[in-house]
Amino acid sequence: MNRPSASSSSRWPLPADDEWSTPFAELLLEQLDLRPGLTILDIACGHGIPAFYLAEQVGPTGSVLGIDASRGQVANARTIQRGELPWLRYECVDMRALPASLPTFQRITGNLSVMFLRPHRFEAMRGLIEHLEPGGQVVLTFPSLGTFDSIWQRIDHEMSRHGLTRERERLAAYVAERPSAAEARGWLEQLQMERIDVIERPLEVASGSGQRFLQHPLLRGGFLDDAYECFEDDRLADTVMTSVAADLESMTPLTARRCALSGWKRGLA
Ligand SMILES: C[S@@+](CC[C@H](N)C(=O)[O-])C[C@H]1O[C@@H](n2cnc3c(N)ncnc32)[C@H](O)[C@@H]1O
Incomplete structure (x- = not known):
């Protein structure tokens, strides 16, 4: 997490050099009704995007609880915090x-969170909304269905060239498992949320070809590892993925879909 830049009026801005979390968090902030004094639960908080920014904005009359399943991430966030924003x-x-x-909160936020609500995303969402105060708002972001489709299509083509039927089925299942913007809206409708708003914006990711593609910090950890898992044979995986990585031109632009869903719980504001 970056420390505040001199040009910013915020001491805890979103990191300007983060090309993935920050654009998603910007979309989250676009949807969020953020005011001093609010109580906020920030889920899948990682090392604090956007929890630090939210805490600064709600000020000492409000509170923010950031939660994450990873002890390491929580430790990182606490290290960055160093006792500030108590x-x-x-x-x-x-x-x-x-x-x-856990009490109820006036806002529930979660940047890059929805994909990790699996496997029972609707039930998980219902559980979250139980901790939202009546009149409160939830805003969550995630890369929605369609994200990096050009990569999946290219991998599928290469698998097909090698006659890899089971691998293709696994890849198709992985791609289809990503929630769509429409599905996310459906959850909030089923939960009888009000003023539902779901927005989607493209986000282009730059990469070189070959190893620069295969080891791209965002693509590898968040996406390509899942493609490798579709293979039983590691050597075959390397062969297919190396061919794919050499053909970057056919996959560009590498486009993710930034999706932010917002809804308000019925009741007093
Ligand atoms: C892509 S990161 C997003 C972190 C941060 N919000 C950001 O924008 O940089 C997703 C985070 O979700 C956390 N996570 C995954 N499954 C989770 C779960 N079931 N409960 C809480 N956190 C979870 C991971 O540990 C990881 O820190």
């Missing part, structure tokens, strides 16, 4: 099974 806390909690002792 109304911001980080805890290690699974967002799919919030403890009944």
Whole structure:
């Protein structure tokens, strides 16, 4: 997490050099009704995007609880915090099974969170909304269905050239598992949320070809590892993925879909 830049009026801005979390968080902030004094639960908080920014904005009359399933991420966030913004806390909690002792919040946010609500995303969403105050708002972002389709199509083509039927089936299942903007809207409708708004914007990711593609910090950890998992034979995986990586031109632009969903719980504002 970057420290504040001199040009910013915020001491805890979104990191300008983060080409993935920050554009998603910007979309989240576009949807969020953010005011001093609010209580916020930030799920899948990682090392604090956008929890630090939110905490600064709600100020000492509000509070922010950032939760993440990874102890390492929570430790990183606490290290960055270094005792500042004392109304911001980080805890290690699974967002799919919030403890009944957790209070309700006026806002629930989660940047790059929805994909990790699996496998029972609707039930997990219902659990979250139980911790939202009546009149409160939820805003979550995620890369929606269609993200990096050009990559999946190219991998599928290469698998097909090698006659890899089972691998192709696994890849198709992985791609289809990504929630769509329409599906996300459907969850909020089923939960009888009000003023539902779901927006989607393209985000282009730059990469070189070959190893620069295969080891791209965002593509590898968040996406390509899943493609490798479609193979039983590691050497075959390397052969296919190396061919794909050499043919970057046929995949560009590498476009993700930034999706932000917002809804308000019925009741007093
Ligand atoms: C892509 S990162 C996003 C982190 C941060 N919000 C950001 O924008 O940079 C997703 C985070 O979700 C966390 N996560 C995954 N499954 C989770 C779960 N079931 N409960 C809570 N956090 C989870 C991961 O540990 C990871 O830190």
